[in-house]
Amino acid sequence: MNISLEDSICVFEKDINNDVLLTWSFPSIDDGIRQVVLNRTSLTQEKISLSFNFSKYKNFWIYIYTSYISAQESHKETFPSNLKRVVAYSICLVRNNFNPEKYGALAQIMSNVYQSTGDCSKLLECHLRVINRGQFDIGPLGKFQESDYDVRRSYLATSIKDIITLFGDEIILIWSAMIMKKRIVVYSEKMSSLLKVIRAFPLLVSHRQNWNILRPYVTMSDLELKDLTTTGIYCAGFTDPSIKSHEDYYDILVDLSSKDVTVSSHAKDQFILGSFHRDMLKYFNAALEDEEINDQDVIKGLVKKTKELLTKLETLKEEKDGKQQITQESLDARKLPNGMAAFIMSIVNAEGLNG
Template sequence: MAGVETQLMLSVGLIEKDVNGDVLWVWCYPSVSAELRDVLLSKCCLTLDSSMLHTFVFGQFSRTWYYITTVEVHEPTALKKVTHFSIVLTAKDFNPEKYAAFSRVLCRMYSKHGSPVRMMEGYIAVLTKGMCQNDENGSFLVKDYDAQKAYLAGSIKDVVSQFGMESIILYTALMLKKRVVVHHPRIEAVLEFTRVLPALTWHRKDWSILHPYVHLNERELESLRLCTGYVAGFVDPEISNRSDLFDVYVNLPDSEITVSQNAKEAMLMGKLHRDVGLLMVQSAEHADRTDSQVIKDISVKTKEILANLTSLAEECENSKITLETLKQRRFPPATESFLFHLAAAEQLLKI
């Protein structure tokens, strides 16, 4: 039997667009709920008015990750009445590269044989053996794609280069488990940018906060509201008017970051923030430093801040910090506010 990592897969589904322009969910193994199926259909570019083909998108809904690969049907093929189709994989883990590679193999199988049976066989092979082999299509091995690679796949250097010292706002928001919303009209740009942000709080290695492709419908927003803090991506420009959904708003095309009125007190910037921001910028600007090294530089600084916070907590009753404790230290107002909210985020605050 395959290792634990293959048990992370939940389902494989198929959406088709026929010669009449109709889009249908035609097959799934083993199953998905009706609610999730509706969400997946809304994410599939075949159901959108736009003629643009999104080759690969991914996201999260109610703690289930989805990965959608869409292809146009070309001759020769067994699919005579289908113009496009999408393979939909659902899973418990965040690993876009793994599921993109696997779905490409499944796409080639379906294009050649025109039957979901072959796809189901490939899916079960990966589920049970951790690999899927096909003479013409090459092979797919689960062990080639570990979680660490997925976490490091984006470019934190690009993020810091784009926003410079303002990157500290993103760092602070994630440290304090705030709600970060990112907008760009192109979904590919949203996915590329948002997937990197959880790396700013590397000590948590928590990509469950990532919701990179959200639509402004009540079902998805209700799911989002259940989260304490998040990074959410939107293509709808209307999101800029929904301040009830964000503490920090990132306008990606214009490289602008806005802090909402409600979050301004917690997001006060002081010397500590300037020091961290400067470290981020200098590390990212260093030509010889890789993205992994930049993440490590930020992580080392984070651990230093957390160590100081923990030592403060250890001096307190039940190892929990109070506002009084912080006031006795006479920190600058911005530092005091940051440490107070950080203690809450790290569950070190006495309530």
């Protein structure tokens, strides 16, 4: 059986002396992945985030479930002896696909198993059963059935109407950044709010069906920032407020704490709103006002309006070098409204219309 890095599981523990160690992994993970996973567990921080989080590094999705061990629990006679000096631990799963609900449920059950037994071989048993059979049942500690977690439900876990309501008219800036494939940074004080909101952004360009653009949670470590910049285009989440002063990492900044969307100084000429933006904003507002329109209706409407836009852009193609394409020169010749040419060229590049 060949187990790859994309199917890794590891356990980090924090003890009563505040030391944090990788106590077990299968298969072994390299130093880079280990440091990134450790950063994202929050175990090295003074305040531990006792919750589930998901993130991405390189091509790997990282799912982390962190639990606290109370003094009362650890003093029970039946409590595993190897965990009696442990105050918190994280079960970390490395995978190659997006499905927070699936891997969150799996990590939580594994956390139950670990706190109950302290036995990593039991984690390995669950791990291998999922890989080979897609299921396991360990009685009162939990039952997992892979087929229960359709990834399409994970795509729709956050209501797009809630996102539109949250940002009001500024949703048009987020939509513009997504359709033009610009760099988006989302900041929130709370991890839960960050992950809930950022995962919905790809729904704004649902015709692409691409959640790989997400980097839901990134720390300010040099290793992670270097990885972020090498991806080129991204929608990245941070809980460190210092990211707000680093305009070189984003084209727009979405601040969930203040509900403000800020366009960076170097990208302002690409975010000049025109007639199509106003039309799209009317669509967003109309969708909110109509209670009979659900999230899937909104998404279908967005796909339809995007296809209408792309069809219009096809009519702007002119022959150059033996093929039909849209050029900056041809757009300038049409004397389009201020900012429209830049918007069109960004979409042409994002959608590969000249390919």
